[in-house]
Amino acid sequence: MRSLVLLFGIGAAVYLAAQGTPEPPKQPVPYSHKKHAGELKLDxxxxxxxxxxxxxxxxxxxxxxxxxxxxxxxxxxxxxxLAETHTSGRPMPWVRIYQIPSFVFFSHRAHSEAGNTCAECHGPVAERDALRKELSTSMGACMDCHRSKKAPNDCTFCHEARN
Ligand code: HEC
Ligand code: HEC
Ligand code: HEC
Ligand code: HEC
Ligand code: HEC
Structure with missing residues (x-):
């Protein structure tokens, strides 16, 4: 019974997280990756x-x-x-787009070193004006790529062992 409840919980979480977001959130200023990373070619x-x-x-x-x-x-x-915020010493209140819960292990450096590109997880960012979540960061999405690249998919690979 407990495991059924757990499975149901995972199913619901995976379902809810499987979608990206259709619209970009409203950002404090209309910063464009297409302008800066695309046209101006900033790395x-x-x-x-x-x-x-x-x-x-x-x-x-x-x-x-x-x-x-x-x-x-x-x-x-x-x-x-932008200049006013800079002078005030406060950070820009950017609305975050990609975020996973803190109980999941994730390292950008480890993924880059294993040959995964930014675009595989975030789409063609340098072609976008405003960013939205166009690719999923659900557990299912992580596991699909791990399966296709023969990376481990044991529960404890991404979650701390609890026993
Ligand atoms: C290497 C120089 C450079 C850096 C660094 C840079 N920008 Fe820009 N930015 C530009 C240029 C060039 C334009 C285009 C200006 C134009 O349209 O004439 C621009 C345009 C913009 C615009 C549009 C302004 C408008 O009203 O048309 C915004 C907003 C902006 N940048 C925000 C940012 C933010 C936020 C950062 C830091 C995360 C940043 N920029 C870093 C060079 C830069
Ligand atoms: C001039 C600085 C600048 C450059 C160059 C730049 N970015 Fe960004 N990036 C930002 C800023 C500012 C934000 C926050 C605003 C936003 O989400 O658009 C951001 C947000 C992001 C996010 C969403 C973060 C979140 O909230 O989860 C991703 C993904 C991203 N950038 C990827 C890239 C990739 C890939 C490249 C290279 C192709 C790149 N960026 C180049 C400034 C930059
Ligand atoms: C294997 C998938 C994957 C790859 C490859 C990847 N990202 Fe991410 N990115 C994520 C996930 C998942 C998050 C959310 C992380 C979190 O909440 O701790 C994220 C978050 C971000 C953020 C928000 C700030 C942060 O670090 O949490 C930025 C900016 C970003 N990524 C840029 C990039 C850039 C630039 C590259 C390429 C150099 C890249 N990402 C490659 C999956 C990926
Ligand atoms: C685009 C494919 C891809 C996606 C998407 C992806 N991964 Fe990975 N991941 C890999 C590969 C390849 C490795 C390297 C495996 C190895 O070294 O055997 C890896 C390694 C890891 C590692 C071990 C890295 C370390 O610290 O040594 C963890 C943990 C991990 N992934 C978690 C995640 C999580 C959580 C997500 C989803 C938010 C995710 N991955 C999404 C391809 C991916
Ligand atoms: C490749 C990485 C990865 C592997 C392997 C993995 N998970 Fe996850 N898991 C995640 C990510 C990412 C999330 C968070 C998804 C989200 O909500 O954004 C998550 C969320 C969860 C949650 C939380 C659901 C909720 O209610 O928030 C549970 C429970 C869970 N995983 C159990 C498991 C079990 C059991 C296994 C082994 C069968 C497993 N996970 C294997 C990445 C992974």
Whole structure:
């Protein structure tokens, strides 16, 4: 009975998480990956540094933006908002797009070193203006790729053993 309840719980969670989101969330300023990573050809790692120990890619602080926007497009209201936030010392309130629960192990560096590309999990980001969650980060999605790339799929590979 307990295992049935557990299975049902997993099923519901997998079902709910299987969808991406249809619309991009409203961000504090209309930052465009297509402009910056596409047209201006800025490298992903210029902004997403993957600091040690390498689990997270990270979201850049306003100082990174102001390196250019102290002079570029200063008269834009969006850039004015960026500059104000920078001066205030507060972080930009970006709405997060890809997020998994903290009880799941996940490392960007380990995935990059195993040859997985950003696009396999996040889509063609450099072609997008506003980002939305276009690929799933559900347990089912993780396991599908692990199965196809012959990576382990034991429960304890992604979850701490509890007994
Ligand atoms: C290497 C220089 C560079 C960096 C770094 C940079 N930008 Fe830009 N950004 C540009 C250029 C060039 C444009 C296009 C300006 C134009 O349309 O004339 C632009 C345009 C924009 C616009 C559109 C402004 C408007 O009203 O048209 C926003 C918003 C913006 N950037 C936000 C950011 C944010 C947020 C960051 C940091 C995460 C950032 N930029 C980092 C060069 C940069
Ligand atoms: C100029 C800085 C800059 C560059 C270059 C850049 N990004 Fe970003 N990225 C941002 C900012 C700012 C955000 C938060 C706003 C947003 O979601 O659009 C972000 C958000 C993201 C997110 C969503 C994070 C979340 O909330 O879960 C992904 C995925 C991402 N970037 C991937 C990439 C990839 C892949 C590349 C290279 C093709 C790249 N980025 C290049 C600045 C940058
Ligand atoms: C194997 C799938 C996978 C690959 C490959 C991958 N990501 Fe992610 N990304 C994720 C997941 C899952 C999350 C949510 C992580 C969390 O909540 O802890 C995420 C979150 C992010 C975030 C939000 C900040 C953070 O670190 O949590 C950014 C930015 C990002 N990824 C950028 C990138 C870039 C740039 C690349 C390529 C260098 C990349 N990702 C490669 C799956 C992936
Ligand atoms: C695009 C394919 C792909 C996706 C999607 C993917 N993985 Fe992986 N993952 C791999 C590969 C390949 C490895 C390397 C396996 C090995 O080294 O034997 C790996 C390794 C791992 C590792 C071990 C890394 C380490 O720290 O040594 C964990 C944990 C993991 N994945 C969890 C996840 C989780 C959680 C998700 C979903 C949020 C996910 N993966 C999504 C392909 C993927
Ligand atoms: C490749 C990585 C991976 C493997 C292997 C894996 N899981 Fe998960 N699991 C996840 C991720 C990612 C989530 C979170 C999905 C979400 O809600 O975003 C999750 C969520 C869960 C949850 C929580 C459901 C809820 O209610 O939030 C349970 C329970 C669970 N997994 C059990 C298991 C069991 C049992 C196994 C072995 C049969 C297993 N997992 C194997 C990645 C994995």
């Amino acid at each position: 992903c790692k210029f902004c997403h540094e993957n600091k040690d120990p390498g689990e997270i890619m990270g979201i850049p602080g306003t100082a990174k933006c102001m390196g250019c926007h102290t002079s570029i497009k200063k008269d834009s209201p969006h850039i004015a908002k």
